[in-house]
Amino acid sequence: GENVEQHPSTLSVQEGDSAVIKCTYSDSASNYFPWYKQELGKGPQLIIDIRSNVGEKKDQRIAVTLNKTAKHFSLHITETQPEDSAVYFCAASSNTGKLIFGQGTTLQVKP
Amino acid sequence: GAVVSQHPSWVICKSGTSVKIECRSLDFQATTMFWYRQFPKQSLMLMATSNEGSKATYEQGVEKDKFLINHASLTLSTLTVTSAHPEDSSFYICSARGTVSYNEQFFGPGTRLTVL
Numbered sequence: 001g002e003n004v005e006q007h008p009s010t011l012s013v014q015e016g017d018s019a020v021i022k023c024t025y026s027d028s029a030s031n032y033f034p035w036y037k038q039e040l041g042k043g044p045q046l047i048i049d050i051r052s053n054v055g056e057k058k059d060q061r062i063a064v065t066l067n068k069t070a071k072h073f074s075l076h077i078t079e080t081q082p083e084d085s086a087v088y089f090c091a092a093s094s095n096t097g098k099l100i101f102g103q104g105t106t107l108q109v110k111p
Numbered sequence: 112g113a114v115v116s117q118h119p120s121w122v123i124c125k126s127g128t129s130v131k132i133e134c135r136s137l138d139f140q141a142t143t144m145f146w147y148r149q150f151p152k153q154s155l156m157l158m159a160t161s162n163e164g165s166k167a168t169y170e171q172g173v174e175k176d177k178f179l180i181n182h183a184s185l186t187l188s189t190l191t192v193t194s195a196h197p198e199d200s201s202f203y204i205c206s207a208r209g210t211v212s213y214n215e216q217f218f219g220p221g222t223r224l225t226v227l
Contacts, residue, residue, distance in 0.1 A: 098157060
């Protein structure tokens, strides 16, 4: 069935450094790839998304890249800040509209 | 825009009782709503998909008689956990999809259910 693998499961960086989280999806029909940030006790918040007709998208310190051939997509956060500390989830969706989530990455930004 | 609310934000109940969780889209019409369950330190697992006016579609392994879903209007869906047991304790999150973007889902803040 459809599957999304996310790595690493935990990531610790110094404030100001960059953080990269990678995901791989199995369903070649996937065409929408959102990234969510979830803080403790809260629902997921969409931070950036990309569609299959685009290879890269950037929003200030956050960027996402997509390699459809390899079925990989990645989240890049530059100039990390302590408030970036949270759990990040990638997801993939096809025309079914259902989101398949990765396992999550706990990002810790040390001041 | 695209705000989704859930009520209650947390609930504690005794084993054997039923609990209803509401999910509302506040500023848009949600043709489809999704219900997820999230256990501690785990990812979101889709439980069911509900379309307004139709029966919900449940994911494999989710008991439809235990998790009753009603999507009676374009702004409200409810999840009722019937005869709750301690193993049903979890974080329940809904999301809503409007008519503009087929894939994009807007998530609610979640409901923490604790069954004693």
